[in-house]
Amino acid sequence: MDSVAQLTPETQQRVQELRRLLQQASYDYYVLDAPTIEDSVYDQLYRELQTIEANYPELITPDSPTQRVGERPASHFTSVKHNIPLYSLENAFGNADLATWEQRWRKVAPDVTEFEYVCELKIDGNALALTYENGVLVRGATRGDGTTGEEITQNVRAIRSVPLRLNLDNPPPVVEVRGEAFLSLDSFEQINRDREKAGESLFANPRNAAAGTLRQLDAKIVAQRRLDFFAYTLHVPGELESQWQALELLREMGFRVNPEREKCADLQAVQDYCDRWSVDRTQLRYMTDGVVIKLNSFALQTRLGFTQKFPRWAIALKYPAEEAPTILENISVN
């Protein structure tokens, strides 16, 4: 289609500059939680980019900030097979279960004397599988049964803390990322206030509200509800050596990675971490339902492998469920 005016190099340069400015501002705001420009400035730059792209549609790229929210609602979701399955976690309900787990994996690798754990808060949301090709987000899918999920790419693109392009100079052909889509307590409260005003039923908790949002056929509704995302698994070709390194690389790529993660030298340190966060989590602005404990070394993870159902190298310490309503009760709904 002929554009109204001839596309000049200056216009092309301005588009690149606008994209860079808007992507950096969005990263600072949604991933670092540290805004760097005023909303009014962001909106002005965004409108300028929209105008140029409207005049020169050939300039539009899938990772342009203007392409986050699809215009047309989807009619349905298709099923997709995950390139790499999403594993379930064995549950532990106390220190005795953790000690049993350690004894079990050490029986499989009795010669291993040097090891360390990584503890990650267990975000109480919905697991997502993200696929990036040459650094660009090409697919987002729900966990489903771990092997097959629903393709919800349009909705995942509307999660502003999910990068549309990885912050890598030479991105590999395929990168698989797993993480948890969740709603902050503030977003959850706002959604229920809006629903109450509209006379709609309220969501029982942030996890249900996030699940309901991810199943929306209209990505514009997803964008309004401010879903968030913590990444916790990275599959990338090459020599990643540990979970800790994977989390650092996920951060460099542009993802939010939960800041409360810690390396633990032994099970005592793991138990201390779990005890501390069973109390401190009530002060967080997002719901957690436990701690995920992983052996840090990927070589050891590979060696330990999986039982019929679970990885041998990870376990979830679950906090007693009844505490969740207490935390929600702390929220002022009015």
Ligand SMILES: NC(=O)c1cnc(OC2CCCC2)nc1N
């Ligand atoms: N909800 C979470 O925060 C969470 C879930 N899962 C995992 O790890 C997967 C990958 C290896 C076994 C399960 N880590 C987490 N932090």
